[in-house]
Amino acid sequence: xxxxxxxxxxxxxxxxxxxxxxxxxxxxxxxxxxxxxxxxxxxxxxxxxxxxxxxxxxxxxxxxxxxxxxxxxxxxxxxxxxxxxxxxxxxxxxxxxxxxxxxxxxxxxxxxxxxxxxxxxxxxxxxxxxxxx
Numbered sequence: 561x562x563x564x565x566x567x568x569x570x571x572x573x574x575x576x577x578x579x580x581x582x583x584x585x586x587x588x589x590x591x592x593x594x595x596x597x598x599x600x601x602x603x604x605x606x607x608x609x610x611x612x613x614x615x616x617x618x619x620x621x622x623x624x625x626x627x628x629x630x631x632x633x634x635x636x637x638x639x640x641x642x643x644x645x646x647x648x649x650x651x652x653x654x655x656x657x658x659x660x661x662x663x664x665x666x667x668x669x670x671x672x673x674x675x676x677x678x679x680x681x682x683x684x685x686x687x688x689x690x691x692x693x
Contacts, residue, residue, distance in 0.1 A: 561630055563637055566593040569602065577602035584622055593620065594641075596627065596634060603627035606638060614648040621652070621659075631659075635666055639690060647692045655685030663688045 566574065566589045574595065578586055588607055589595075596604035604623035611617050618638060623631055642650045652668065654660050664670075671687035 561633060562597040563594050564597060566590050566595050569595045573602045581622060585620060588620065596623065598627055604634065608638065608642060614646060616642055616647045616650045618650055618652045632662060635662065643692050650690045650692060652688045653685050654688060655683040660686055
């Protein structure tokens, strides 16, 4: 698995990925996001967006069915990237029960409300936070 800044990814591979995954917000991905490449093909993406100096919001985390088994490793890699960026906290909004289970297993903590971002996601779901050490 290779994590590549979206704006440094192969244009051809990125176009193919975006064409098959139209829910991904292209502009945000290219500006602040990363793609996940497996076996020479882009199989996922995410955006680690700054909310405050040392607080990040993990947005637009998406993996294809082919890469679903890589999700735990991907989340750990994202947390390592957050640590490199000297993040103190990472917030995630999850709208899938399987992701909730995974986040809890990785020691994310559920939040009762959205107290950290002004623009709430469109979908209902759960907020989680991870304290980066």
